[in-house]
Amino acid sequence: MRLRSLVLCVCLSVLPFAAFAQQPPSGDFVPVDETIPGEQIPALPLIATAYGFIWVALLGYVWTIGRRLQKVEAELADLESRGK
Amino acid sequence: MLALAAGMFALAPWMINAAPNEATMGLVYKIYFFHMPSAWMFMVAAITSGVASARFLFLKRPSADGWALAAGELAVLFGAFTLVTGPLWARKAWGVWWVWDARLTSSLMLFMIFVAYLLLRKYGGPGADKLGAGMALFGMANVPFIYVSVNYWRTFHPLTSVVPTLPVEMGIPLWYCVTAFTLLFIVLLRMRTRLEHQRARVEALYLLEDES
Amino acid sequence: MMRAFFRVAWIVVKKDLTVEVRSLEILSTTIFFAVTVVLMFSFGLVVDGRPLNDVAAAILWVAIAFSGTLALGRTFERERHNDTLRALLLAPADRPALYVGKLAGILLLLALVQVVLVPLVGLLFDAPIFEHGFHLLALLAGGTLGFTAVGTLFAAMLVRARSRDVLLPIMLYPMTVPVMIAGVRGTAALFQPTPNLEVTQFWIALLVFFDVVFVTLALWTFDPVMTD
Numbered sequence: 032m033r034l035r036s037l038v039l040c041v042c043l044s045v046l047p048f049a050a051f052a053q054q055p056p057s058g059d060f061v062p063v064d065e066t067i068p069g070e071q072i073p074a075l076p077l078i079a080t081a082y083g084f085i086w087v088a089l090l091g092y093v094w095t096i097g098r099r100l101q102k103v104e105a106e107l108a109d110l111e112s113r114g115k
Numbered sequence: 116m117l118a119l120a121a122g123m124f125a126l127a128p129w130m131i132n133a134a135p136n137e138a139t140m141g142l143v144y145k146i147y148f149f150h151m152p153s154a155w156m157f158m159v160a161a162i163t164s165g166v167a168s169a170r171f172l173f174l175k176r177p178s179a180d181g182w183a184l185a186a187g188e189l190a191v192l193f194g195a196f197t198l199v200t201g202p203l204w205a206r207k208a209w210g211v212w213w214v215w216d217a218r219l220t221s222s223l224m225l226f227m228i229f230v231a232y233l234l235l236r237k238y239g240g241p242g243a244d245k246l247g248a249g250m251a252l253f254g255m256a257n258v259p260f261i262y263v264s265v266n267y268w269r270t271f272h273p274l275t276s277v278v279p280t281l282p283v284e285m286g287i288p289l290w291y292c293v294t295a296f297t298l299l300f301i302v303l304l305r306m307r308t309r310l311e312h313q314r315a316r317v318e319a320l321y322l323l324e325d326e327s
Numbered sequence: 328m329m330r331a332f333f334r335v336a337w338i339v340v341k342k343d344l345t346v347e348v349r350s351l352e353i354l355s356t357t358i359f360f361a362v363t364v365v366l367m368f369s370f371g372l373v374v375d376g377r378p379l380n381d382v383a384a385a386i387l388w389v390a391i392a393f394s395g396t397l398a399l400g401r402t403f404e405r406e407r408h409n410d411t412l413r414a415l416l417l418a419p420a421d422r423p424a425l426y427v428g429k430l431a432g433i434l435l436l437l438a439l440v441q442v443v444l445v446p447l448v449g450l451l452f453d454a455p456i457f458e459h460g461f462h463l464l465a466l467l468a469g470g471t472l473g474f475t476a477v478g479t480l481f482a483a484m485l486v487r488a489r490s491r492d493v494l495l496p497i498m499l500y501p502m503t504v505p506v507m508i509a510g511v512r513g514t515a516a517l518f519q520p521t522p523n524l525e526v527t528q529f530w531i532a533l534l535v536f537f538d539v540v541f542v543t544l545a546l547w548t549f550d551p552v553m554t555d
Contacts, residue, residue, distance in 0.1 A: 077146070077203045077204070077206060077207055078145060078146055078203075080203055081146045081149065081150075081199065081200045081203045081204070082146075082149065084196070084199050084200070085149055085153070085196050085199075085200070088192065088195065088196070089192075089299075092192060092303070093303070093306075096303075096306050096307055096310055097306075099310055100306070100309065100310045100313070103310060103313045103314050103317055104313060106317050107313055107316060107317055107320070110317060110320040110321070110324070111320070113324075172548060172551040172552065173547075173551060175551075224501055224504050227500075227501035228501045228502060231494075231497045231498045231501055231502075234494065234497055235488075235494055235497070235498060238489060238490045238494065239485070239488040239489060239490065239491075239494060240487075240488050240489035240490075241487075242487060242488065243488060245484075245551070245552050245554070246484045246485065246488060246552065248552070249480065249481075249484060249548045249551075249552040250481070250498055250502075252544070252548060253477065253480075253502055253541070253544060253548075254502065256540060256541070256544055257502060257505065260505040260533070260536075260537055260540075261504055261505055263505070263533065264504070264505035264508040264509055264533060265504075265508065267512075267529065267530075267533075268508045268512055
């Protein structure tokens with residue numbers, strides 16, 4: 032099981048390098064750099080919020096599950112030892 | 116927990132990956148790399164919850180309820196990701212936070228259904244598991260209707276804003292993200308279901324203790 | 328076997344009718360509530376003395392949804408109060424038949440409410456309710472059935488739940504969005520200066536589809552969901 036996870040991680044980590052080698056196709060939309068500067072809305076706060084929100088929410092969720100799982104398993108162990 | 120490690124590990128290097136690849140496309144389109152997989156996982160979670168609810172109600176498998184609740188929570192989680200990243204991207208791409216087009220509105224409605232599902236399970240008191248299962252099942256059955264009705268709600272009248280076709284060819288980074296999100300979903304689902312099953316066992320043991 | 332099914336349903340309807348006819352409490356208060364909803368929304372949506380486009384249709388269906396939710400809640404509250412639902416469930420009757428009986432009763436109630444509501448909306452907004460009367464009737468019947476089919480199941484499910492008052496609308500409104508959309512858009516197409524019958528027929532078809540799917544689903548799930 033451990034070996035499988037390790038192999039999986041290694042394979043997935045190699046992908047970024049493959050991606051580097053690829054040229055992204057020029058799509059059918061205008062890159063933001065070419066629009067009139069006056070029309071632009073600053074993108075950085077939007078992106079930061081988007082990615083930040085997801086990361087924070089994910090980490091928060093995983094953390095709460097982890098905590099509750101610990102608590103429940105402790106309770107379970109306690110109950111089972113009492114039952115015996 | 117090793118599954119968790121593998122899942123999270125897959126996410127981190129991909130963040131680095133998504134960054135340099137999009138230099139020519141303009142910064143904000145990178146939101147799409149999170150937005151689309153989130154939307155897919157939202158749908159997958161909703162369907163999982165519906166199917167698990169059906170198994171719980173009709174095949175009377177008690178363990179299916181844990182899966183249903185876990186999937187329902189993940190539906191709300193990934194749905195929230197989709198509905199937050201979407202407008203953030205739209206603000207830049209289309210100039211508005213929200214448009215009442217078919218896809219957005221349908222997603223919002225499905226999201227509302229699952230939020231209601233969670234509220235029901237949390238505040239409905241004893242027996243809410245069966246009620247929730249009924250609701251999740253109805254929610255899943257409703258998806259085609261929601262989509263069709265919202266779609267025709269929009270297209271019988273001229274669209275006030277043009278919804279651009281999303282670029283289909285984003286190559287490797289997108290599929291990498293989809294894979295990462297899928298792994299993440301599976302990991303979270305298993306963790307949350309495990310929590311739910313353990314909780315049910317604790318309750319059962321307490322009940323046993325009370326009775327003896 | 329089918330006869331027994333409909334006999335049970337009919338008995339449930341008769342029971343509800345008998346109880347309601349004595350006081351007419353739910354009917355009269357629901358009708359008045361629907362009227363107040365129409366007036367409240369009118370204040371927001373009538374600008375400079377003229378209603379905004381398609382507002383009559385929207386107000387009509389919102390009033391149906393709100394008063395329907397209220398009627399559902401109160402009908403089952405009555406059952407809960409007298410613990411009659413448990414008695415019904417314990418009876419050796421086919422459970423889906425109980426569902427059909429409750430559904431029919433509430434449909435009848437809402438039909439009576441709409442007998443008052445539709446002419447009122449027609450009056451206040453100068454809406455042509457008698458032209459293409461059959462189409463309007465089909466929309467109202469299909470939409471009310473869809474809304475009530477889901478609502479009866481949810482309301483019955485919630486009888487023993489906590490926070491049932493607010494949980495019913497929370498669960499019902501998102502789930503019946505297709506019905507609302509179809510009802511409003513279909514009615515709006517009908518009330519236009521030149522009615523668009525094709526559009527109306529499309530929405531009627533959608534409503535029929537929805538009704539078939541969800542009544543069937545409700546019949547299947549009523550028993551497992553109401554079992555302790």
